[in-house]
């Protein structure tokens with residue numbers, strides 16, 4: 003691959019004068035920027051605008067799969083591989099910017115690719131986010147504050163301060179972890195724990211011998227039957243940490259009578275995204291290898307309800323892994339399902355922070371209300387912002403244990419992941435991205451890169467453009483059918499030498515092994531999102547790198563991550579004109 007040094011021109015003007023600086027679009031096109039905006043009436047250059055798809059309640063495969071005003075709209079290649087933007091009209095005028103979903107200052111000239119609804123997990127967001135007042139009888143705010151104050155060692159009981167106060171188990175982590183807080187595995191082996199022989203066999207078959215810090219810290223407490231709120235860095239084995247003790251609970255229950263019309267569901271795992279739910283179910287199946295009598299069922303948006311109902315009927319499971327909207331849908335529409343839920347002994351809220359900032363609070367409240375109060379609740383997250391603490395009020399017992407495996411004073415990110423940022427004007431950003439990628443590829447034979455974009459449409463556009471430039475690219479976002487998302491996710495998991503351009507559907511929890519670089523194009527929603535996205539690399543103690551590419555007016559974001567070890571990157575030099583000549587000769 004030829005790469006000129008010296009020019010940093012976004013260029014992209016093509017032979018025949020098709021697109022130039024992405025600027026030949028018809029009119030004032032803007033790549034949607036801030037999250038959560040649902041509909042904008044701006045000129046969209048023929049892009050059909052679809053409103054947010056609401057919760058995954060409606061998320062049937064067909065609904066998801068068809069043309070949705072997105073596929074084939076943002077960059078449509080008409081007349082061969084001629085790139086055209088939006089409606090394909092190529093007028094001569096040079097627009098000033100291309101906005102990859104960046105927040106724009108007032109008055110800035112922008113392109114709008116019709117991102118009326120960003121892909122805030124669009125398929126799964128529930129807009130019905132009203133207060134429920136659930137379990138007010140059990141936990142009024144004052145009581146919780148007091149209790150939580152005790153949990154975190156805050157005797158004044160003023161507030162639950164997971165971030166501010168050293169947690170009860172923090173010191174335990176400090177002592178037990180190996181190699182300075184960032185180590186991946188502790189010294190403790192699974193076979194030193196009071197686990198059933200069948201679970202131990204499953205753990206061994208899965209290739210796990212020693213525990214990770216969060217597993218070591220939480221397992222004994224969960225096995226005692228306590229509610230646990232656990233905070234641990236990304237990629238440190240939280241899934242096994244909650245699944246294994248949950249499996250133990252099920253294995254100790256009396257066998258389910260096969261003739262029972264509505265056999266109880268004993269464990270419910272709620273995950274914010276379908277990918278994550280899929281991943282948790284797969285991990286459960288791995289661990290259950292030697293527990294033939296325990297079954298797992300996955301219920302997620304984007305698949306057919308009827309099929310799930312049939313499966314649940316013919317093969318009743320004890321462990322149910324679900325996305326919140328679909329779980330509620332079954333609660334309301336699947337005969338006998340609510341009765342089956344009355345058997346729940348353990349409720350797990352995975353990536354609790356994400357569940358909440360995706361607007362699932364109302365779903366969570368309804369799910370919690372549908373479960374027996376006599377149950378164990380586990381809440382796992384890589385970050386514990388205020389909203390997560392609030393959910394403890396509605397879902398957990400007052401004597402919950404907060405296990406924080408992120409040592410006080412240490413960053414929430416991994417030290418083996420090199421973090422960099424770059425501030426660049428919009429018209430330079432794509433060429434910089436391209437330069438970063440090609441530099442990384444030339445230095446890493448086994449490269450595996452995720453490029454995060456702020457919205458589904460920008461994701462698609464960037465993927466399309468990178469493919470045009472002959473990079474090996476896949477895209478994943480909420481506008482793609484679930485079957486496609488699953489396939490791409492699987493492919494990326496198993497591949498090397500691939501770039502995944504993704505919206506935030508892949509930001510949290512998704513475990514892609516050996517990701518070598520994460521690029522964040524545009525400002526993340528918040529500090530937590532930055533950490534979660536970055537957490538797709540450096541998993542299982544591996545090394546990795548992260549680059550945050552911001553526009554000048556987004557530089558303010560650096561203040562919110564100033565405690566993290568992030569430094570300024572050198573701008574890659576790239577001559578896209580040379581590349582283009584290669585392509586069109």
Ligand SMILES: Nc1ncnc2c1ncn2[C@@H]1O[C@H](COP(=O)(O)OP(=O)(O)OP(=O)(O)O)[C@@H](O)[C@H]1O
Pocket residue numbers: 187209210211212213214217234235236237238239240241242383384510511512513537541542
């Ligand atoms: N004890 C263990 N030994 C070796 N590998 C493990 C162990 N526990 C988990 N893993 C592996 O570590 C990887 C990361 O685990 P997992 O996805 O559960 O992390 P996580 O903490 O949930 O991350 P995130 O916060 O990003 O969701 C997985 O590939 C998992 O199979």
